[in-house]
Amino acid sequence: xxxxxxxxxxxxxxxxxxxxxxxxxxxxxxxxxxxxxxxxxxxxxxxxxxxxxxxxxxxxxxxxxxxxxxxxxxxxxxxxxxxxxxxxxxxxxxxxxxxxxxxxxxxxxxxxxxxxxxxxxxxxxxxxxxxxxxxxxxxxxxxxxxxxxxxxxxxxxxxxxxxxxxxxxxxxxxxxxxxxxxxxxxxxxxxxxxxxxxxxxxxxxxxxxxxxxxx
Ligand SMILES: Cc1cc2nc3c(=O)[nH]c(=O)nc-3n(C[C@H](O)[C@H](O)[C@H](O)COP(=O)(O)OP(=O)(O)OC[C@H]3O[C@@H](n4cnc5c(N)ncnc54)[C@H](O)[C@@H]3O)c2cc1C
Numbered sequence: 224x225x226x227x228x229x230x231x232x233x234x235x236x237x238x239x240x241x242x243x244x245x246x247x248x249x250x251x252x253x254x255x256x257x258x259x260x261x262x263x264x265x266x267x268x269x270x271x272x273x274x275x276x277x278x279x280x281x282x283x284x285x286x287x288x289x290x291x292x293x294x295x296x297x298x299x300x301x302x303x304x305x306x307x308x309x310x311x312x313x314x315x316x317x318x319x320x321x322x323x324x325x326x327x328x329x330x331x332x333x334x335x336x337x338x339x340x341x342x343x344x345x346x347x348x349x350x351x352x353x354x355x356x357x358x359x360x361x362x363x364x365x366x367x368x369x370x371x372x373x374x375x376x377x378x379x380x381x382x383x384x385x386x387x388x389x390x391x392x393x394x395x396x397x398x399x400x401x402x403x404x405x406x407x408x409x410x411x412x413x414x415x416x417x418x419x420x421x422x423x424x425x426x427x428x429x430x431x432x433x434x435x436x437x438x
Pocket of ligand 1: 301381
């Protein structure tokens with residue numbers, strides 16, 4: 224089946240409970256006094272004293288994004304990843320993910336591409352070799368554990384309109400989940416044009432950033 228990016232699921236499997244409490248405790252420890260105000264989060268972000276956010280952790284399940292997405296997200300080295308295996312699993316019946324605007328009308332070409340893997344498997348080529356014929360758009364499930372500091376960096380970089388639509392779709396879904404868990408931090412986070420100012424120079428998109436709430 225050919226699916227569009229809006230079918231990608233971002234599920235929060237685990238997160239640090241009461242993130243505000245642990246941040247206040249850590250900040251209080253640095254200055255030797257009790258911190259009571261939630262405003263500490265904004266202050267730490269502004270001062271770039273963001274190492275304290277490393278005490279807050281998330282584990283996301285990202286279901287149904289593509290292998291090209293996997294190649295991009297794993298560039299974010301401060302985090303832990305577990306991906307579906309093309310060695311152990313057969314990919315004959317897996318879905319293909321692509322922007323609907325571009326897949327529509329091109330279904331025959333996409334099916335022809337997927338057929339190569341199926342034919343290699345039918346000829347008893349092992350999964351770990353037949354996988355070489357799989358397209359980048361083949362679906363994948365991924366577990367991602369990341370701390371809040373690294374997540375701020377990820378959202379800052381990946382919500383930017385210079386990213387490909389699939390990455391932006393996932394980044395916005397992740398951002399939304401993180402916001403509902405820790406609004407004091409993630410209401411302050413977005414691409415540079417939202418957080419401070421665009422640094423892209425001549426590569427700037429020139430568009431106004433518009434996203435669904437909470438961004
Ligand atoms: C719009 C866009 C286009 C891109 N295009 C390309 C491309 O064409 N080709 C390409 O290869 N990549 C590309 N990237 C990926 C990009 O270069 C980064 O690899 C990716 O965004 C991860 O960012 P990061 O290093 O900040 O994250 P992480 O790896 O999570 O690192 C977080 C932070 O830790 C520090 N850090 C981590 N590792 C080191 C280290 N070894 N040494 C010093 N400091 C370290 C840095 O401060 C870094 O910002 C693109 C990214 C974006 C957003």
